[in-house]
Amino acid sequence: MTRSPTRQTLWSLAHAERTALADDLAGLDDAQWARPSLCGRWTVEEVVAHLTAAASVGRARWIASMVGARFDPALHNERRLAEQRGATPAQTLDRFRRVLDSTTAPSGHTAAWLGEVVVHAQDVRRPLGLERTPSVEAVTEVAGFFARRDFTVHSRRAIEGLHLEATDGPFTAGQGVPVRGTTLALTMAMAGRGAYGGDLTGPGAATLRDRCTSGR
Known part of the structure:
Protein backbone atom coordinates (compact mmCIF):
# COMPACT_ATOMS: atom_id res chain seq x y z
CA MET A 1 0.00 0.00 0.00
CA GLY A 129 2.85 30.52 -23.32
CA LEU A 130 5.22 29.52 -20.51
CA GLU A 131 6.24 25.90 -20.98
CA ARG A 132 7.20 24.92 -17.45
CA THR A 133 4.89 22.38 -15.79
CA PRO A 134 4.70 21.32 -12.14
CA SER A 135 6.37 18.12 -11.02
CA VAL A 136 4.37 14.95 -11.58
CA GLU A 137 4.82 14.20 -7.86
CA ALA A 138 3.12 17.45 -6.87
CA VAL A 139 0.31 17.18 -9.39
CA THR A 140 -0.38 13.54 -8.50
CA GLU A 141 -1.09 14.57 -4.90
CA VAL A 142 -3.43 17.33 -6.07
CA ALA A 143 -5.19 15.05 -8.54
CA GLY A 144 -5.82 12.47 -5.83
CA PHE A 145 -7.25 15.11 -3.50
CA PHE A 146 -9.49 16.55 -6.22
CA ALA A 147 -10.79 13.09 -7.13
CA ARG A 148 -11.67 12.28 -3.53
CA ARG A 149 -13.68 15.38 -2.64
CA ASP A 150 -15.15 18.68 -3.71
CA PHE A 151 -13.32 21.45 -1.89
CA THR A 152 -12.92 24.81 -3.62
CA VAL A 153 -13.92 23.27 -6.97
CA HIS A 154 -16.49 20.61 -7.91
CA SER A 155 -13.77 18.17 -8.87
CA ARG A 156 -15.24 14.95 -7.52
CA ARG A 157 -18.61 15.72 -9.04
CA ALA A 158 -16.94 16.42 -12.39
CA ILE A 159 -15.64 12.85 -12.69
CA GLU A 160 -18.77 10.93 -11.73
CA GLY A 161 -19.13 7.93 -14.04
CA LEU A 162 -15.62 8.39 -15.44
CA HIS A 163 -12.32 6.55 -14.99
CA LEU A 164 -9.32 8.86 -15.14
CA GLU A 165 -5.94 7.48 -16.22
CA ALA A 166 -2.75 9.55 -16.22
CA THR A 167 -0.41 8.94 -19.14
CA ASP A 168 2.69 10.22 -17.33
CA GLY A 169 2.33 8.97 -13.78
CA PRO A 170 0.54 6.63 -11.37
CA PHE A 171 -2.69 8.61 -10.93
CA THR A 172 -5.97 6.82 -11.60
CA ALA A 173 -9.40 7.53 -10.16
CA GLY A 174 -13.05 6.71 -10.57
CA GLN A 175 -15.01 3.99 -12.29
CA GLY A 176 -16.72 4.24 -15.64
CA VAL A 177 -15.84 5.56 -19.08
CA PRO A 178 -12.08 6.10 -19.57
CA VAL A 179 -10.51 9.55 -19.84
CA ARG A 180 -6.76 9.80 -20.44
CA GLY A 181 -4.28 12.64 -20.29
CA THR A 182 -1.28 13.91 -18.42
CA THR A 183 -1.73 14.22 -14.68
CA LEU A 184 -1.73 17.99 -15.12
CA ALA A 185 -4.38 17.98 -17.85
CA LEU A 186 -6.65 15.74 -15.76
CA THR A 187 -6.12 17.94 -12.69
CA MET A 188 -6.86 21.15 -14.56
CA ALA A 189 -9.96 19.59 -16.09
CA MET A 190 -11.18 18.55 -12.63
CA ALA A 191 -10.60 22.17 -11.58
CA GLY A 192 -12.96 23.28 -14.37
CA ARG A 193 -10.34 24.69 -16.74
CA GLY A 194 -11.82 24.11 -20.17
CA ALA A 195 -8.60 25.20 -21.86
CA TYR A 196 -7.20 21.77 -20.99
CA GLY A 197 -10.10 19.85 -22.53
CA GLY A 198 -8.26 19.44 -25.80
CA ASP A 199 -5.44 17.63 -24.00
CA LEU A 200 -7.74 14.77 -23.00
CA THR A 201 -8.40 11.55 -24.93
CA GLY A 202 -10.57 8.48 -24.52
CA PRO A 203 -14.30 7.79 -24.76
CA GLY A 204 -15.10 9.92 -21.71
CA ALA A 205 -13.06 12.97 -22.75
CA ALA A 206 -16.02 14.77 -24.32
CA THR A 207 -18.06 14.32 -21.14
CA LEU A 208 -15.35 15.83 -18.96
CA ARG A 209 -14.85 18.67 -21.44
CA ASP A 210 -18.57 19.45 -21.30
CA ARG A 211 -18.49 19.46 -17.50
CA CYS A 212 -15.58 21.92 -17.54
CA THR A 213 -17.71 24.26 -19.64
CA SER A 214 -20.91 23.81 -17.63
CA GLY A 215 -19.20 24.15 -14.24
CA ARG A 216 -20.58 20.84 -13.02
Missing part, protein backbone atom coordinates in the same frame (compact mmCIF):
# COMPACT_ATOMS: atom_id res chain seq x y z
CA THR A 2 1.30 3.45 -0.93
CA ARG A 3 2.01 5.60 2.10
CA SER A 4 0.36 9.02 2.16
CA PRO A 5 2.83 11.92 2.07
CA THR A 6 3.42 13.86 5.24
CA ARG A 7 2.19 17.42 5.63
CA GLN A 8 5.83 18.54 5.56
CA THR A 9 6.28 16.83 2.19
CA LEU A 10 3.20 18.53 0.77
CA TRP A 11 4.37 21.93 1.98
CA SER A 12 7.81 21.31 0.48
CA LEU A 13 6.15 20.60 -2.86
CA ALA A 14 4.05 23.76 -2.55
CA HIS A 15 7.13 25.85 -1.75
CA ALA A 16 8.94 24.45 -4.79
CA GLU A 17 6.00 25.25 -7.07
CA ARG A 18 5.69 28.79 -5.73
CA THR A 19 9.39 29.36 -6.29
CA ALA A 20 9.22 28.03 -9.84
CA LEU A 21 6.28 30.31 -10.60
CA ALA A 22 8.04 33.36 -9.15
CA ASP A 23 11.04 32.62 -11.36
CA ASP A 24 8.79 32.34 -14.42
CA LEU A 25 7.17 35.70 -13.68
CA ALA A 26 10.38 37.65 -13.18
CA GLY A 27 10.75 38.66 -16.83
CA LEU A 28 7.16 39.69 -17.61
CA ASP A 29 6.39 43.10 -19.09
CA ASP A 30 3.39 45.22 -18.10
CA ALA A 31 1.24 43.90 -20.95
CA GLN A 32 1.85 40.30 -19.86
CA TRP A 33 0.97 41.10 -16.25
CA ALA A 34 -2.34 42.54 -17.47
CA ARG A 35 -3.21 39.55 -19.66
CA PRO A 36 -6.38 37.61 -18.78
CA SER A 37 -5.72 34.36 -16.92
CA LEU A 38 -7.69 31.12 -17.06
CA CYS A 39 -9.24 32.04 -13.70
CA GLY A 40 -12.44 33.92 -14.40
CA ARG A 41 -11.99 37.63 -14.89
CA TRP A 42 -8.67 37.87 -13.05
CA THR A 43 -5.53 39.06 -14.80
CA VAL A 44 -2.14 37.42 -14.35
CA GLU A 45 -1.24 39.99 -11.70
CA GLU A 46 -4.49 39.44 -9.81
CA VAL A 47 -3.95 35.68 -9.72
CA VAL A 48 -0.50 36.21 -8.21
CA ALA A 49 -1.94 38.60 -5.61
CA HIS A 50 -4.57 35.96 -4.80
CA LEU A 51 -1.84 33.36 -4.26
CA THR A 52 -0.08 35.72 -1.86
CA ALA A 53 -3.33 36.25 0.02
CA ALA A 54 -3.95 32.50 0.24
CA ALA A 55 -0.53 32.02 1.82
CA SER A 56 -1.06 34.90 4.28
CA VAL A 57 -4.46 34.15 5.85
CA GLY A 58 -4.72 31.68 8.70
CA ARG A 59 -7.88 30.09 10.02
CA ALA A 60 -8.89 32.84 12.47
CA ARG A 61 -8.39 35.63 9.95
CA TRP A 62 -10.13 33.60 7.23
CA ILE A 63 -13.21 33.18 9.45
CA ALA A 64 -13.23 36.90 10.28
CA SER A 65 -12.87 37.78 6.60
CA MET A 66 -15.69 35.45 5.56
CA VAL A 67 -17.97 36.88 8.26
CA GLY A 68 -17.12 40.38 7.05
CA ALA A 69 -17.95 39.31 3.50
CA ARG A 70 -21.27 37.77 4.67
CA PHE A 71 -19.91 34.34 3.67
CA ASP A 72 -19.52 35.37 0.03
CA PRO A 73 -16.28 33.62 -1.09
CA ALA A 74 -15.94 35.84 -4.15
CA LEU A 75 -16.09 39.02 -2.07
CA HIS A 76 -13.67 37.55 0.48
CA ASN A 77 -11.21 36.68 -2.30
CA GLU A 78 -11.47 40.10 -3.94
CA ARG A 79 -10.80 41.91 -0.66
CA ARG A 80 -7.79 39.81 0.25
CA LEU A 81 -6.47 40.05 -3.33
CA ALA A 82 -6.68 43.84 -3.16
CA GLU A 83 -4.61 43.80 0.04
CA GLN A 84 -1.80 41.91 -1.63
CA ARG A 85 -1.75 43.62 -5.02
CA GLY A 86 1.04 46.15 -5.20
CA ALA A 87 1.11 49.58 -6.81
CA THR A 88 3.08 47.96 -9.64
CA PRO A 89 3.45 44.38 -10.89
CA ALA A 90 6.98 44.37 -9.48
CA GLN A 91 5.59 45.08 -6.02
CA THR A 92 2.97 42.35 -6.46
CA LEU A 93 5.70 39.87 -7.35
CA ASP A 94 7.85 41.01 -4.42
CA ARG A 95 4.96 40.36 -2.03
CA PHE A 96 4.52 36.90 -3.53
CA ARG A 97 8.22 36.16 -3.05
CA ARG A 98 7.87 36.94 0.66
CA VAL A 99 5.44 34.00 1.13
CA LEU A 100 7.20 31.36 -0.96
CA ASP A 101 8.00 29.31 2.16
CA SER A 102 4.81 30.09 4.06
CA THR A 103 2.84 27.30 5.73
CA THR A 104 -0.04 29.59 6.63
CA ALA A 105 -3.42 28.40 5.35
CA PRO A 106 -7.11 28.69 6.28
CA SER A 107 -7.33 24.96 7.06
CA GLY A 108 -5.25 21.83 7.48
CA HIS A 109 -6.08 20.49 4.01
CA THR A 110 -2.50 20.85 2.84
CA ALA A 111 -3.06 19.04 -0.46
CA ALA A 112 -5.70 21.66 -1.29
CA TRP A 113 -3.22 24.50 -0.75
CA LEU A 114 -0.68 22.68 -2.88
CA GLY A 115 -3.48 22.51 -5.45
CA GLU A 116 -4.00 26.25 -5.10
CA VAL A 117 -0.54 27.00 -6.44
CA VAL A 118 -0.47 24.15 -8.98
CA VAL A 119 -3.75 25.21 -10.60
CA HIS A 120 -3.25 28.96 -10.43
CA ALA A 121 0.30 28.69 -11.75
CA GLN A 122 -1.10 27.10 -14.88
CA ASP A 123 -3.87 29.70 -14.96
CA VAL A 124 -1.15 32.23 -15.75
CA ARG A 125 1.41 30.08 -17.56
CA ARG A 126 -0.96 28.79 -20.23
CA PRO A 127 -2.10 32.22 -21.51
CA LEU A 128 1.49 33.48 -21.37
Whole structure:
Protein backbone atom coordinates (compact mmCIF):
# COMPACT_ATOMS: atom_id res chain seq x y z
CA MET A 1 0.00 0.00 0.00
CA THR A 2 1.30 3.45 -0.93
CA ARG A 3 2.01 5.60 2.10
CA SER A 4 0.36 9.02 2.16
CA PRO A 5 2.83 11.92 2.07
CA THR A 6 3.42 13.86 5.24
CA ARG A 7 2.19 17.42 5.63
CA GLN A 8 5.83 18.54 5.56
CA THR A 9 6.28 16.83 2.19
CA LEU A 10 3.20 18.53 0.77
CA TRP A 11 4.37 21.93 1.98
CA SER A 12 7.81 21.31 0.48
CA LEU A 13 6.15 20.60 -2.86
CA ALA A 14 4.05 23.76 -2.55
CA HIS A 15 7.13 25.85 -1.75
CA ALA A 16 8.94 24.45 -4.79
CA GLU A 17 6.00 25.25 -7.07
CA ARG A 18 5.69 28.79 -5.73
CA THR A 19 9.39 29.36 -6.29
CA ALA A 20 9.22 28.03 -9.84
CA LEU A 21 6.28 30.31 -10.60
CA ALA A 22 8.04 33.36 -9.15
CA ASP A 23 11.04 32.62 -11.36
CA ASP A 24 8.79 32.34 -14.42
CA LEU A 25 7.17 35.70 -13.68
CA ALA A 26 10.38 37.65 -13.18
CA GLY A 27 10.75 38.66 -16.83
CA LEU A 28 7.16 39.69 -17.61
CA ASP A 29 6.39 43.10 -19.09
CA ASP A 30 3.39 45.22 -18.10
CA ALA A 31 1.24 43.90 -20.95
CA GLN A 32 1.85 40.30 -19.86
CA TRP A 33 0.97 41.10 -16.25
CA ALA A 34 -2.34 42.54 -17.47
CA ARG A 35 -3.21 39.55 -19.66
CA PRO A 36 -6.38 37.61 -18.78
CA SER A 37 -5.72 34.36 -16.92
CA LEU A 38 -7.69 31.12 -17.06
CA CYS A 39 -9.24 32.04 -13.70
CA GLY A 40 -12.44 33.92 -14.40
CA ARG A 41 -11.99 37.63 -14.89
CA TRP A 42 -8.67 37.87 -13.05
CA THR A 43 -5.53 39.06 -14.80
CA VAL A 44 -2.14 37.42 -14.35
CA GLU A 45 -1.24 39.99 -11.70
CA GLU A 46 -4.49 39.44 -9.81
CA VAL A 47 -3.95 35.68 -9.72
CA VAL A 48 -0.50 36.21 -8.21
CA ALA A 49 -1.94 38.60 -5.61
CA HIS A 50 -4.57 35.96 -4.80
CA LEU A 51 -1.84 33.36 -4.26
CA THR A 52 -0.08 35.72 -1.86
CA ALA A 53 -3.33 36.25 0.02
CA ALA A 54 -3.95 32.50 0.24
CA ALA A 55 -0.53 32.02 1.82
CA SER A 56 -1.06 34.90 4.28
CA VAL A 57 -4.46 34.15 5.85
CA GLY A 58 -4.72 31.68 8.70
CA ARG A 59 -7.88 30.09 10.02
CA ALA A 60 -8.89 32.84 12.47
CA ARG A 61 -8.39 35.63 9.95
CA TRP A 62 -10.13 33.60 7.23
CA ILE A 63 -13.21 33.18 9.45
CA ALA A 64 -13.23 36.90 10.28
CA SER A 65 -12.87 37.78 6.60
CA MET A 66 -15.69 35.45 5.56
CA VAL A 67 -17.97 36.88 8.26
CA GLY A 68 -17.12 40.38 7.05
CA ALA A 69 -17.95 39.31 3.50
CA ARG A 70 -21.27 37.77 4.67
CA PHE A 71 -19.91 34.34 3.67
CA ASP A 72 -19.52 35.37 0.03
CA PRO A 73 -16.28 33.62 -1.09
CA ALA A 74 -15.94 35.84 -4.15
CA LEU A 75 -16.09 39.02 -2.07
CA HIS A 76 -13.67 37.55 0.48
CA ASN A 77 -11.21 36.68 -2.30
CA GLU A 78 -11.47 40.10 -3.94
CA ARG A 79 -10.80 41.91 -0.66
CA ARG A 80 -7.79 39.81 0.25
CA LEU A 81 -6.47 40.05 -3.33
CA ALA A 82 -6.68 43.84 -3.16
CA GLU A 83 -4.61 43.80 0.04
CA GLN A 84 -1.80 41.91 -1.63
CA ARG A 85 -1.75 43.62 -5.02
CA GLY A 86 1.04 46.15 -5.20
CA ALA A 87 1.11 49.58 -6.81
CA THR A 88 3.08 47.96 -9.64
CA PRO A 89 3.45 44.38 -10.89
CA ALA A 90 6.98 44.37 -9.48
CA GLN A 91 5.59 45.08 -6.02
CA THR A 92 2.97 42.35 -6.46
CA LEU A 93 5.70 39.87 -7.35
CA ASP A 94 7.85 41.01 -4.42
CA ARG A 95 4.96 40.36 -2.03
CA PHE A 96 4.52 36.90 -3.53
CA ARG A 97 8.22 36.16 -3.05
CA ARG A 98 7.87 36.94 0.66
CA VAL A 99 5.44 34.00 1.13
CA LEU A 100 7.20 31.36 -0.96
CA ASP A 101 8.00 29.31 2.16
CA SER A 102 4.81 30.09 4.06
CA THR A 103 2.84 27.30 5.73
CA THR A 104 -0.04 29.59 6.63
CA ALA A 105 -3.42 28.40 5.35
CA PRO A 106 -7.11 28.69 6.28
CA SER A 107 -7.33 24.96 7.06
CA GLY A 108 -5.25 21.83 7.48
CA HIS A 109 -6.08 20.49 4.01
CA THR A 110 -2.50 20.85 2.84
CA ALA A 111 -3.06 19.04 -0.46
CA ALA A 112 -5.70 21.66 -1.29
CA TRP A 113 -3.22 24.50 -0.75
CA LEU A 114 -0.68 22.68 -2.88
CA GLY A 115 -3.48 22.51 -5.45
CA GLU A 116 -4.00 26.25 -5.10
CA VAL A 117 -0.54 27.00 -6.44
CA VAL A 118 -0.47 24.15 -8.98
CA VAL A 119 -3.75 25.21 -10.60
CA HIS A 120 -3.25 28.96 -10.43
CA ALA A 121 0.30 28.69 -11.75
CA GLN A 122 -1.10 27.10 -14.88
CA ASP A 123 -3.87 29.70 -14.96
CA VAL A 124 -1.15 32.23 -15.75
CA ARG A 125 1.41 30.08 -17.56
CA ARG A 126 -0.96 28.79 -20.23
CA PRO A 127 -2.10 32.22 -21.51
CA LEU A 128 1.49 33.48 -21.37
CA GLY A 129 2.85 30.52 -23.32
CA LEU A 130 5.22 29.52 -20.51
CA GLU A 131 6.24 25.90 -20.98
CA ARG A 132 7.20 24.92 -17.45
CA THR A 133 4.89 22.38 -15.79
CA PRO A 134 4.70 21.32 -12.14
CA SER A 135 6.37 18.12 -11.02
CA VAL A 136 4.37 14.95 -11.58
CA GLU A 137 4.82 14.20 -7.86
CA ALA A 138 3.12 17.45 -6.87
CA VAL A 139 0.31 17.18 -9.39
CA THR A 140 -0.38 13.54 -8.50
CA GLU A 141 -1.09 14.57 -4.90
CA VAL A 142 -3.43 17.33 -6.07
CA ALA A 143 -5.19 15.05 -8.54
CA GLY A 144 -5.82 12.47 -5.83
CA PHE A 145 -7.25 15.11 -3.50
CA PHE A 146 -9.49 16.55 -6.22
CA ALA A 147 -10.79 13.09 -7.13
CA ARG A 148 -11.67 12.28 -3.53
CA ARG A 149 -13.68 15.38 -2.64
CA ASP A 150 -15.15 18.68 -3.71
CA PHE A 151 -13.32 21.45 -1.89
CA THR A 152 -12.92 24.81 -3.62
CA VAL A 153 -13.92 23.27 -6.97
CA HIS A 154 -16.49 20.61 -7.91
CA SER A 155 -13.77 18.17 -8.87
CA ARG A 156 -15.24 14.95 -7.52
CA ARG A 157 -18.61 15.72 -9.04
CA ALA A 158 -16.94 16.42 -12.39
CA ILE A 159 -15.64 12.85 -12.69
CA GLU A 160 -18.77 10.93 -11.73
CA GLY A 161 -19.13 7.93 -14.04
CA LEU A 162 -15.62 8.39 -15.44
CA HIS A 163 -12.32 6.55 -14.99
CA LEU A 164 -9.32 8.86 -15.14
CA GLU A 165 -5.94 7.48 -16.22
CA ALA A 166 -2.75 9.55 -16.22
CA THR A 167 -0.41 8.94 -19.14
CA ASP A 168 2.69 10.22 -17.33
CA GLY A 169 2.33 8.97 -13.78
CA PRO A 170 0.54 6.63 -11.37
CA PHE A 171 -2.69 8.61 -10.93
CA THR A 172 -5.97 6.82 -11.60
CA ALA A 173 -9.40 7.53 -10.16
CA GLY A 174 -13.05 6.71 -10.57
CA GLN A 175 -15.01 3.99 -12.29
CA GLY A 176 -16.72 4.24 -15.64
CA VAL A 177 -15.84 5.56 -19.08
CA PRO A 178 -12.08 6.10 -19.57
CA VAL A 179 -10.51 9.55 -19.84
CA ARG A 180 -6.76 9.80 -20.44
CA GLY A 181 -4.28 12.64 -20.29
CA THR A 182 -1.28 13.91 -18.42
CA THR A 183 -1.73 14.22 -14.68
CA LEU A 184 -1.73 17.99 -15.12
CA ALA A 185 -4.38 17.98 -17.85
CA LEU A 186 -6.65 15.74 -15.76
CA THR A 187 -6.12 17.94 -12.69
CA MET A 188 -6.86 21.15 -14.56
CA ALA A 189 -9.96 19.59 -16.09
CA MET A 190 -11.18 18.55 -12.63
CA ALA A 191 -10.60 22.17 -11.58
CA GLY A 192 -12.96 23.28 -14.37
CA ARG A 193 -10.34 24.69 -16.74
CA GLY A 194 -11.82 24.11 -20.17
CA ALA A 195 -8.60 25.20 -21.86
CA TYR A 196 -7.20 21.77 -20.99
CA GLY A 197 -10.10 19.85 -22.53
CA GLY A 198 -8.26 19.44 -25.80
CA ASP A 199 -5.44 17.63 -24.00
CA LEU A 200 -7.74 14.77 -23.00
CA THR A 201 -8.40 11.55 -24.93
CA GLY A 202 -10.57 8.48 -24.52
CA PRO A 203 -14.30 7.79 -24.76
CA GLY A 204 -15.10 9.92 -21.71
CA ALA A 205 -13.06 12.97 -22.75
CA ALA A 206 -16.02 14.77 -24.32
CA THR A 207 -18.06 14.32 -21.14
CA LEU A 208 -15.35 15.83 -18.96
CA ARG A 209 -14.85 18.67 -21.44
CA ASP A 210 -18.57 19.45 -21.30
CA ARG A 211 -18.49 19.46 -17.50
CA CYS A 212 -15.58 21.92 -17.54
CA THR A 213 -17.71 24.26 -19.64
CA SER A 214 -20.91 23.81 -17.63
CA GLY A 215 -19.20 24.15 -14.24
CA ARG A 216 -20.58 20.84 -13.02
